[in-house]
Amino acid sequence: MPSTTRTTPTLPRTPSATAAGATTPAAQPRDPWFDNAKMALVTLVVVGHSWVLLPASPQRDHLYDFLYAWHVPAFVFVTGYLSRSFAYTPARMWQLLRTVVVPYVVFEGALALFRVYVGGEHLQDLFRDPHWPMWYLSALFFWRLLTPVFRPLPGAVAVAVAVGVSLIAGAYAGDTLDLARVVGLLPFFVLGLHARREHLALLRTPLARVAGVVGLAGVFWVTRFTDRFASTEWLYYRSRYALLDVSDTHAMVIRAGVLTVGLIGAASFLSLVPAVGGWFSRMGAWTLVVYLFHGFAIKSLEYGGYPERIADHPGAAFVVTTLGAIGLALLLASPPVARRLQHAVDPLGLAEQRFEQAHAAATARRHADRLGRELRDRIADADHARAGGPLR
Numbered sequence: 001m002p003s004t005t006r007t008t009p010t011l012p013r014t015p016s017a018t019a020a021g022a023t024t025p026a027a028q029p030r031d032p033w034f035d036n037a038k039m040a041l042v043t044l045v046v047v048g049h050s051w052v053l054l055p056a057s058p059q060r061d062h063l064y065d066f067l068y069a070w071h072v073p074a075f076v077f078v079t080g081y082l083s084r085s086f087a088y089t090p091a092r093m094w095q096l097l098r099t100v101v102v103p104y105v106v107f108e109g110a111l112a113l114f115r116v117y118v119g120g121e122h123l124q125d126l127f128r129d130p131h132w133p134m135w136y137l138s139a140l141f142f143w144r145l146l147t148p149v150f151r152p153l154p155g156a157v158a159v160a161v162a163v164g165v166s167l168i169a170g171a172y173a174g175d176t177l178d179l180a181r182v183v184g185l186l187p188f189f190v191l192g193l194h195a196r197r198e199h200l201a202l203l204r205t206p207l208a209r210v211a212g213v214v215g216l217a218g219v220f221w222v223t224r225f226t227d228r229f230a231s232t233e234w235l236y237y238r239s240r241y242a243l244l245d246v247s248d249t250h251a252m253v254i255r256a257g258v259l260t261v262g263l264i265g266a267a268s269f270l271s272l273v274p275a276v277g278g279w280f281s282r283m284g285a286w287t288l289v290v291y292l293f294h295g296f297a298i299k300s301l302e303y304g305g306y307p308e309r310i311a312d313h314p315g316a317a318f319v320v321t322t323l324g325a326i327g328l329a330l331l332l333a334s335p336p337v338a339r340r341l342q343h344a345v346d347p348l349g350l351a352e353q354r355f356e357q358a359h360a361a362a363t364a365r366r367h368a369d370r371l372g373r374e375l376r377d378r379i380a381d382a383d384h385a386r387a388g389g390p391l392r
Contacts, residue, residue: 032277033204034078035284037270041075042287043329046294049133050325053301054318055311065226068235069219069258070265073188077266079140080192081200086147096144098348099288104130104137106344107292114296119303128176133295135178135238142182143189155194162190166259167252171241184237187259188266200270208271215268219261230254283333289341290332297328 048067054060086092108127111134115121123131130138150158169183202208226232233239234254241251301307310317331337343350 030281030285031275032281032284033200033273033275034082035277035281036275037074037078037273037284038287039280039284039329039333040273041071041078042290042333043326044071045075045133045291046298046329047322047325049294049298050301050321050328051318053298053307053310054321055307055314057314060314060318061227061232062224065223065232065235066220068232069223069226069261070216070269072235072237073185073259073262074266074269076143076185076188077192077195077270079143080189081195082192083144083147083189084151084193086144088148096141099346100137100141100144102348103288103292103345104134104141106347107137108134111295111299115299119299125175130178133291135181136291138177139182139185142177142179143186146186146189147193150190151193158190158194159187162187163256163259167255170237170251170255171248174240175238178238180240181237184255188262191263203267203271204275212268212271215264216272219265219268222261230258234258282335283330283338286333286335286338286342289338289345290329292345293332293341294328 044067048064048071051060051064051067086096105127108131112123112126112131115131116123150162153161165183166185166187170180173180173183203212226235231244233244235258237258241248244251246254310321332341
C-alpha cells in the first residue's frame with residue numbers, strides 16, 4: 001500500500017500523455033504557455049517530493065500543504081485541455097497504450113525493484129495499487145477514456161456531473177488503480193476538457209495576473225489552518241471518507257472546500273505563467289521524463305541518509321534541498337539527457353522509429369538500386385547503338 005505520509009506524487013504527462021499530454025516533442029507548433037506551465041508544474045512535483053526529506057516543522061508542513069492544495073489540480077487541468085482530441089480510434093488507443101500503459105508497467109516495476117532491493121522496502125499489490133509516484137499514469141489512463149464521455153456534454157453540465165461524482169464517489173472509491181484519485185480530481189480534468197482559447201486568454205491579462213497574486217496569497221493564508229479543518233490527507237484525494245473519521249455529509253463539505261481552494265490556486269498559478277518561448281519552455285516537451293525518473297534520485301537520497309545529515313540545519317536544508325530539486329528537474333529535462341532517457345519512457349515509440357528508419361533506408365536503397373540498373377541499361381543501350389549503327 002502507498003505510504004500515507006507526505007510522499008504523494010504529482011504530475012505529468014502530459015503528456016501526449018500528461019502532465020499534461022505527451023511529453024515526446026511534437027512536430028506541430030507548440031504553445032510556449034503550456035510548455036512553461038507543464039515544466040513549472042513538474043518542477044514543483046520534484047520540489048514537493050524533496051521536501052519530504054526535510055526535518056518536520058510547522059513551516060515545512062505549511063509550505064507543503066500550500067503547494068499540494070493547488071499544483072496537482074493545475075496539472076490535471078492542463079492535462080484535460082491537452083486531452084481534448086482523444087477519441088476511441090485505433091490510432092488514439094494505440095497512443096494511449098504506448099505512452100501511458102507501457103510507461104506505467106515499466107516504471108511501476110522498475111521503481112518497485114529499486115525500492116525493494118536498494119531501499120529494503122516492502123511493497124504490496126504491485127501494479128494493482130499504483131505506488132509512488134505512478135498514480136498519475138493510472139489516473140491519466142482513465143481520464144483519457146472518459147474524455148469522449150464528457151467532451152460532448154455542455155460545459156456547465158459536464159463540470160457539474162464531475163463535481164457530483166467527486167463528492168459522492170469519495171465515499172466508495174478505493175485503492176485499485178487509484179480510482180479514488182481518478183474521481184476525486186475529475187472536476188479539474190473536465191474543466192480542462194471544456195476550456196477554450198478565449199477562456200485561457202483571460203488568464204493572460206494584466207488584471208488576471210494581479211488577481212493571481214492575490215489568489216495565491218489567499219491560498220497561502222488558508223493553508224495555515226489545514227490541520228484545523230482538514231488534514232493534509234484530504235489534499236491527496238486518495239482516501240475514502242470512512243478512513244478520514246468524518247461523516248459522509250461532513251466529508252462532502254470538506255471535499256467541496258478543497259476543490260474550491262484547488263481551483264483558485266490553480267487558476268492563480270496559471271495566470272502567472274509567462275507565454276514567452278525559450279529554453280525553459282522547450283524543456284516542457286520532456287515533462288514525463290522528469291516525472292518518471294526523479295523518484296530514483298529522491299529515494300537514493302533517502303536511502304543514503306540525507307534526512308539524518310540535514311536534520312540539525314533546517315533552514316539551510318530547506319534552501320539546499322529546494323534548489324537541488326529544481327536543478328534535478330532542469331537536468332532531467334535538458335535535451336541531451338532527456339533524449340536518452342526517453343528511450344526507456346517510450347520503448348515502443350523508439351522501436352517504431354527504428355523500424356520506420358530501417359524501412360525508409362531499405363526503400364531508399366531499393367530506389368537507388370533501381371535507378372542504378374536503369375542507368376546501366378541506358379548506357380548499355382547507348383553503347384550498343386553506337387557499335388551497331390548504320391555508319392558502322
